[in-house]
Amino acid sequence: MQVQIEKQPKATLQITVTVEAAKVKETYEKVLDEAVQKTQMDGFRPGNAPRDMVRDKVGVSTLYGDAVNVLLQTFYPQALKENMIIPIANPKVEIKEFDLEKDFTFIATVAVKPETKVGDYKAALKTYYTTKTETHKKENAEKLKKGEKLKSDHVHLTSNEIIDAIIKVTEADVADILLEDETNRMMTRLVDQAQSIGLSLDQYLRSQNKTAEQLRAEYGQIAERNLKAEFALNHLVTEEKVTVEDSEIEAAITATGDPKIIERLRDPMEKLYIKNILQKNKFITKLVEEIEGAHGETHEETKHEEKSE
Numbered sequence: 596m597q598v599q600i601e602k603q604p605k606a607t608l609q610i611t612v613t614v615e616a617a618k619v620k621e622t623y624e625k626v627l628d629e630a631v632q633k634t635q636m637d638g639f640r641p642g643n644a645p646r647d648m649v650r651d652k653v654g655v656s657t658l659y660g661d662a663v664n665v666l667l668q669t670f671y672p673q674a675l676k677e678n679m680i681i682p683i684a685n686p687k688v689e690i691k692e693f694d695l696e697k698d699f700t701f702i703a704t705v706a707v708k709p710e711t712k713v714g715d716y717k718a719a720l721k722t723y724y725t726t727k728t729e730t731h732k733k734e735n736a737e738k739l740k741k742g743e744k745l746k747s748d749h750v751h752l753t754s755n756e757i758i759d760a761i762i763k764v765t766e767a768d769v770a771d772i773l774l775e776d777e778t779n780r781m782m783t784r785l786v787d788q789a790q791s792i793g794l795s796l797d798q799y800l801r802s803q804n805k806t807a808e809q810l811r812a813e814y815g816q817i818a819e820r821n822l823k824a825e826f827a828l829n830h831l832v833t834e835e836k837v838t839v840e841d842s843e844i845e846a847a848i849t850a851t852g853d854p855k856i857i858e859r860l861r862d863p864m865e866k867l868y869i870k871n872i873l874q875k876n877k878f879i880t881k882l883v884e885e886i887e888g889a890h891g892e893t894h895e896e897t898k899h900e901e902k903s904e
Contacts, residue, residue: 596612596613596614596615596618596670596673596674597612597613598610598611598612598613598674598677598678599611600678600680603704604768605709605768605769605770605771606706606707606708606709606710606768606769606770607704607705607706607707607770607771607772608680608704608705608707609702609703609704610674610675610678610680610686610702610703610704610705611700611701611702612670612671612674612700612701612702612703613698613699613700614666614670614698614699614700615698616695616696616697616698616699618666618699619662619666619693619694619695619697619698619699620695620696622662622665622666622669623658623659623662623695625665626658626661626662626665627646627649627650627658630649630650630653630658630661631644631646631649634649634652634653636648636649636652659693662693663690663693663699666699666701667688667701671686671688671701671703674703680705680707681707681708682705682706682707683706683707683708683773684705684706684770684772684773684776685776686703686704686705687703687704687705687772688701688702688703688704689701689702689703689704704772705772706770706772706773707770708826709767709768709769709770709826710767710768711765711766711767711826711827711829711830712765712766712767713761713764713765713766713827713830713831713834714764714765714766715764716760716761716764716765716831717882717885717886719760719761719763719764720752720757720760720761720882720886721886723752723756723760724750724752724886724887727750727752727756728750731746731750734746749887750887751883751887752883752886752887754879757879757882757883758824758827758828758879761824761827761828761831762820762823762824762827765823765826765827767823767826767827769819769822769823769826773822774815774818774819774822777818777821777822778811778814778815778818781814781817781818782810782811782814785799785810785814828875828878828879829871829875831878832871832874832875832878835878837874837877837878837881838874839870839873839874839877843873844866844869844870844873847869847873848860848861848866848869
């Protein structure tokens with residue numbers, strides 16, 4: 596196997612893999628052998644039918660397709676492992692031709708984790724929080740004039756406000772194929788939700804007075820925000836060394852209350868996913884407390900100084 600790697604823009608790699616003809620033929624023969632074992636032929640016991648007859652019944656195109664799948668499933672992971680590549684989405688694979696007498700070449704385009712740089716997000720949040728607090732005071736002053744009920748004195752930051760502030764100071768190139776995958780996933784979920792209430796996509800679009808292109812563009816923007824937020828938060832969780840204990844993960848799993856869900860969530864990959872969510876939630880909660888607490892202390896100090904004078 597020969598592997599050639601070419602860096603593309605936006606954290607994307609183009610991996611060209613060439614498998615020698617001997618391996619191609621060997622793979623095809625194994626695929627045909629499996630077909631002989633599985634295919635029922637009149638007049639023959641399982642596994643005893645002539646290979647030519649099985650090939651004609653199954654079809655050469657089907658056998659070639661199965662051989663290509665085996666080659667991809669074998670040599671794509673091998674190419675990743677040998678070159679220490681960790682993709683973060685399914686690859687886009689291009690195959691030029693398949694010939695038993697020639698080398699087999701395929702090109703896999705993959706998205707990898709981008710380099711993520713996060714600026715002074717705390718300063719950005721403090722500025723935002725100060726502005727929000729001042730707006731809140733003005734609104735309460737207007738309500739006071741009108742004799743209306745005042746809002747709570749304390750101003751809270753929401754998770755979305757925290758994330759938006761972080762995104763504004765984050766640099767991370769999102770791979771186009773990753774963005775496309777995420778947009779497709781969101782569109783598929785929308786179609787499923789619409790169908791669950793008896794609406795087709797066209798009917799939904801008419802109800803929203805939008806075209807499919809407009810909806811996809813909107814979802815593309817949402818997908819880019821979500822992915823950028825994911826990269827930024829993962830970066831900060833690592834940088835800030837946010838830890839989550841096994842007991843916290845187990846408590847989150849147990850809280851679902853459904854034995855079947857609990858069993859599924861105890862899968863190592865699911866637990867890793869839950870851990871990541873808990874780390875992000877813990878980081879955001881701590882950040883909210885820090886920003887709001889600092890602002891509160893400043894406010895109290897100001898009032899104390901005023902009284903002293």
